[in-house]
Amino acid sequence: MTVSAPRSDSARSRSAGRLGAARTRRGIGFSLAAVLVLVSLAGFVDTWRQATVVSRAGRAAQAAGNYEDARFLVTLAHAERVRALRDPGDVVAAVRHQDLAARFVAVLNGTRSIDPGRAPAVALVLRDETVYLGLTGQFFTLTAAGQTSAALTLHTDRIGPLEQRMLDQLGVLTGNSRAESDAAHRELSRQSRLLRLGAPVVLCAGLLLLGLFALMTRSFRRTVENQAAYDPLTGLPNRTRFQSRCGRLLTAADGTPMEPAVLLLDLDEFKQVNDTLGHHVGDQLLVQVAARLLDAVRAQDSVARLGGDEFALLIADGGQVTATQVAERITENLRQPFVLDGVTLDIEASIGIAVAADGDDVLTLVRRADTAMYVAKRYRLGHAHYTEEQDDNTMTRLTLLSDLRRALDGDEFELHYQPKIALDTGQLIGVEALTRWRHPTRGLLYPDAFIAATESSNLCYPFTVHVLEKALRHTRAWADRGVRLPVAVNVSTRCLLDNRLPEAVAALLHSCGVPAELLCLEITEGSIMANPEQALDILGRIRALGVMTSIDDFGTGYSSMAYLKLLPVDELKIDRSFVSNVATDPTNAMLVQSTIDLGHNLGLSVTAEGVEDAETLAVLRALSCDVAQGYYFARPLTPEALGTWMAARKTGGVAVG
Structure with a gap:
């Protein structure tokens, strides 16, 4: 008994202990559960707070990117106006400028919902944009009218300051948005550290939540950073990252034989792809082009998309040789057809190459590559290397175009006339008008000094009309003196394919009172073959x-016989390169004979140019050539000198062979 009682007490004690332990475990369990709930709730609250910060950082970063894009569009618009000043003949510059302006407005309007706090500031920029559009519209109207000086004044005095104010405003918006993004990132980092330090290390759930949140934070941060540095369509580095890489490479290459290079690439006729097949096809094309560019470069080189259809390649070393090899590989890669939505496209690109020298900065190198790319595009070279002469030629050409506009307004052009002689009778049957420029400082200039610049600019049409009017007024003056003298005037490819030409000719014939049969328009084979259907119509x-x-310089082009027989022409003119040695070169004599036979079989008159001696004249007569002109008869003469020459022929003072 004495033993049993303590056992019973001991059992109760142990039972009470077990109950207490159970209660303790339950309490601990409830406490742990409560802690887990609290931790989970705290984690949820903290996650929600961090998600809010992440969202704010993302919106701020996106807004900053949009403001930076808007600044870049303003810069591109500036470049389009500069290009319009350099090449007033670029008729699509205004269209490109309007497209940039539309994209600028769309970017800023889209930013309002992302960054509502700065909507009033954005509204101020858009208000300036409205004024800016009006001024730039005036600018392109002036350049289209050939008033480059007035356009330059407007560009410098009004558009430039307004444009700078917009850039400054956008710069402030960009800086504020980036500051907000940075502050959000700092807050994000601070909250992450607090969460890691405060969460009970014994609670696996808390650790898992913290780890998951940290992963989410890092992933989102990487996403934000990638969006700020990479093109979302192609995955290539964007302009900002390209410039950063290029700057680091130039710094590293200074004073070394590395010779890095920049290649700028622009797709030819990309706008037609977008306009014809849609932007989704254009986007697919850009993605495929990006892949082919990556395939053309080495591991140490970089490819970036600068925007639109413009790409940049950073060649780490190797100088001009390596850069040329890369350009050739790119050309070969792009030569393969692109298949997009079942449509096969052949795409060409223009590539500008600039090799860095010691001390060059990123902007200088990119500008040089852009200049070379413009040369490659203009002359359809595929790729071109930058040379200092390209910058000089640009300035020289701008000066020449400015002088040409002044010359048209000041009537500085004059016409000299070369007689055309019928070989069967020796009679004067017409003249060819040849333009000379009486430059106020350079003296008398021949066509090779200015015609190319005229034909490549929007001066081509007014220049041709000016020459036609002057020639017809001389023809009218000769007719009034009793001399019925047909005149031939050369017409360039650009004017031949201009739908306004027939109406302009008709108006000039009427205003000058000259019968149509006294005017002959001379065209080249190349101008016909540039667009045969359009040429036939005009x-x-x-x-x-x-x-x-008349077809001028026949034999130097690539005429199609199928078109030749259809052309409404009256005369073939054999180029002087075949005529000059026809008396001594049997091959040339055979070619001239064949051309004369071809012309006669087609019912055309045949004229030989460049007759300079009696032997050549005798051979041409023997070959049954109809008409000749050249120094043997007379050099090009002023209208007054031509009158003296004609008078001398009537009195027997001038021999014609």
Whole structure:
């Protein structure tokens, strides 16, 4: 008994202990559960707070990117106006400028929902944009009218300051947004540290939540950083990252033989792809182009998309040789057809290459590559290397175009006339008008000093009309003195394919009072083959007026016989390169004979140019050539000198062979 009682007490004691332990465990369990709930709730609250910060950082970063894009669009618009000043003949510059302006407005309007706090500041920028559009519209109207000086003044005095104010405003918006993004990132980092320090290390759930949140934070941060540094469409580095890489490479290469290079690439006719097949096809094309560019470079080189259809390649070393090899590989890669939505496209690109020298900065190198790319595009070279002469030529050409506009306004052009002689009778049957420029400081200039610049600019049409009017007024003056003398005027490819030409010719014939049969328009084979259908249509409309037409420099181009027999022309003119040695070169004599036979079989008159001696004249007569002109008869003469020459022939003072 004495033993049993303590056992019973001991059992109760142990039972009470077990109950207490159970209660303790339950309490601990409830406490742990409560702690887990609290930790989970705290984690949820903290996660929600951090998600809010992440969202704010993302919006701020996106807004900053949009403001930076808007600044870049303003810079591109500035470049388009500069390009319009350099090449007023670029008729699509205004269209590109309007497209940039539309994209600028769309970017800023889209930013309002992302960054509502700065909507009033954005509204101020858009208000300036409205004024800016009006001024730039005036600018392109002036350049289209050939008033480059007025356009330059407007560009410098009004557009430039307004443009700078917009850039400054956008710079402030960009800086504020980036500051907000940085502050959000700092807050994000601080909260992450607090969460890691405060969460009970014994609570696996808390650790898992913390780890998951940290992963989410890092992932989102990487996403934000990638969005700020990479093109979302192609995955290539964007302009900012490209410039950063290029700057680091130039710094590292200074004073070494590395010779890094920048290649700028622009797709030819990309706008037509977008306009014809849609932007989704254009986007697919850009993605495929990016892949082919990556395939053309080495591991140490970089490819970036600067925007639109413009790409940049950073060649780490190797100088001009390696850069050329890369350009050739790119050309070969792009030569393969692209298949997009079942449509096969052939795409070409223009590539500008600039090799860095010691001390060059990023902007200088990119500008040089852009200049070379413009040369490659203009002359369809595929790729071109930058040279200092390209910058000089640009300035020289701008000066020449400015002088040409002044010359048109100041009537500085004059016409000299070369007689055309019928070989069967020796009679004067017409003249060819040849333009000379009486430059106020450079003296008398021949066509090779200015015609190329005229034909590549929007001066081509007014220049041609000016020459036609001057030639017809001389023809009218000769007719008034009793001399019925047909005149031939050369017409360039650009003017031949201009739908306004037939109406302009008709108006000039009427205003000058000259019969249509006294005017002959001379065109080249190349101008016909540039667009045969258009050439046939315009020539037909000119012939319908009664105006004569002639193919000049025949034999130097690539005429199609199928088109030749359809052309409404009256005369073939054999180029002087075949005529000059026809008396001594049997091969040339055979070619001239074949051309004369071809012309006669087609019912055309045949004229030989460049006759300079009696032997050549005798051979041409023997070959049954119809008409000749050249120094043997007379050099090009002023209208007054031509009158003296004609008078001398009537009195027997001038021999014609």
